Amino acid sequence: MKNTKLELSVGVFVLLGLAALAYLTIKLGTGSMVSGNSYLIESRFANAGGIHPGCSVLLSGVSVGRVESVRMDPSDYSAIATLRLTSILHLPTDSMASVKTSGLIGDKYIALSPGADSTFIQPGARITMTESAVDLESLIGKMAFGSIDKDKETKEKKSLPSP
Amino acid sequence: MMKRQLPLLLLVFCLFSRGALIASTDEAEKRLKTAVNQVTEIAAHAPDRNALAAGVKPTLQNILSFETMTRRAVGPGWRQFTPEQQKEAVGLFTTLIIRTYTAKFTPGELPSVTFKAASSPAPGRVEIPTTSSYKGSHYDVVYRLDESDDWRITDVVIEGVSMIANYRTQFDAEFKQGGAEAVIKALNRSLATSK
Numbered sequence: 605m606k607n608t609k610l611e612l613s614v615g616v617f618v619l620l621g622l623a624a625l626a627y628l629t630i631k632l633g634t635g636s637m638v639s640g641n642s643y644l645i646e647s648r649f650a651n652a653g654g655i656h657p658g659c660s661v662l663l664s665g666v667s668v669g670r671v672e673s674v675r676m677d678p679s680d681y682s683a684i685a686t687l688r689l690t691s692i693l694h695l696p697t698d699s700m701a702s703v704k705t706s707g708l709i710g711d712k713y714i715a716l717s718p719g720a721d722s723t724f725i726q727p728g729a730r731i732t733m734t735e736s737a738v739d740l741e742s743l744i745g746k747m748a749f750g751s752i753d754k755d756k757e758t759k760e761k762k763s764l765p766s767p
Numbered sequence: 768m769m770k771r772q773l774p775l776l777l778l779v780f781c782l783f784s785r786g787a788l789i790a791s792t793d794e795a796e797k798r799l800k801t802a803v804n805q806v807t808e809i810a811a812h813a814p815d816r817n818a819l820a821a822g823v824k825p826t827l828q829n830i831l832s833f834e835t836m837t838r839r840a841v842g843p844g845w846r847q848f849t850p851e852q853q854k855e856a857v858g859l860f861t862t863l864i865i866r867t868y869t870a871k872f873t874p875g876e877l878p879s880v881t882f883k884a885a886s887s888p889a890p891g892r893v894e895i896p897t898t899s900s901y902k903g904s905h906y907d908v909v910y911r912l913d914e915s916d917d918w919r920i921t922d923v924v925i926e927g928v929s930m931i932a933n934y935r936t937q938f939d940a941e942f943k944q945g946g947a948e949a950v951i952k953a954l955n956r957s958l959a960t961s962k
Contacts, residue, residue: 680886718843720842733911739927
């Protein structure tokens with residue numbers, strides 16, 4: 605009888621532990637654990653490649669929020685990222701949001717840089733001064749292989765009869 | 768009666784808003800195209816880089832809002848500049864931008880600019896994406912214009928990199944180290960090295 609009680613309590617304890625672990629995994633994964641009060645703003649990017657719900661939002665290298673969701677605006681095919689920011693942060697209206705990478709091949713995050721305006725972005729408003737994800741592959745491609753026109757010009761020069 | 772007229776009023780309002788939006792992007796596009804043509808014309812006849820810089824300055828001052836660009840490039844520290852420091856910073860930043868970008872041009876070599884469909888991400892703001900071809904290379908350039916600045920350019924995004932964000936990172940670091948004086952010193956240093 606004593607053994608059964610002990611086994612039952614151990615089982616309940618393990619189950620509680622697993623439930624806590626699952627809760628933390630889900631909450632941290634979707635990034636909904638911004639401490640204290642928070643508010644939502646939107647940010648419009650031409651290309652939000654690599655940004656997904658849960659990505660960090662940093663200002664001066666300090667985490668000030670998380671990406672809540674990313675969707676496409678069908679009117680102009682731009683990407684709209686919804687950011688959940690800590691309520692102590694007041695961003696001037698000319699603040700910028702940039703998609704950055706930790707290191708060369710690290711995780712993507714959104715970096716905020718505050719502007720100089722004396723008015724502030726209100727909850728629900730949208731940051732339109734943004735920098736999209738820089739397409740490293742296409743930049744390397746341009747450097748490594750040159751542009752099509754350059755090749756064309758070289759061929760044209762070669763085909764010209766020598767004087 | 769009023770209920771019946773409501774959908775009609777809404778439709779008129781929507782059409783008017785859409786019309787105003789198209790008119791604003793058209794105006795911004797027209798101003799940018801005129802400025803690009805003027806700069807290309809001047810570049811075609813400029814004998815050297817100094818003449819090019821002097822020639823394009825009035826056109827650039829007409830299409831670029833240097834005051835807004837300097838303010839945004841400096842960032843939050845701008846509010847702690849005295850009016851004299853702000854004036855000095857705008858002057859230095861104007862010279863730096865004109866000198867930096869005319870240095871990229873070879874007199875006689877003309878760029879070709881293809882304009883893509885403009886968009887208005889927010890009221891009073893228009894983005895005009897273009898593809899510029901110069902010396903056999905293509906560059907994606909987006910011009911950001913603000914209505915509050917009479918449809919003048921307030922930022923240029925080249926290959927996804929914003930000019931304002933680029934300068935803001937540098938000026939903010941200078942400001943945090945030594946305030947407005949440090950930013951003005953950094954601008955003077957950049958101008959001295961770009962001569």
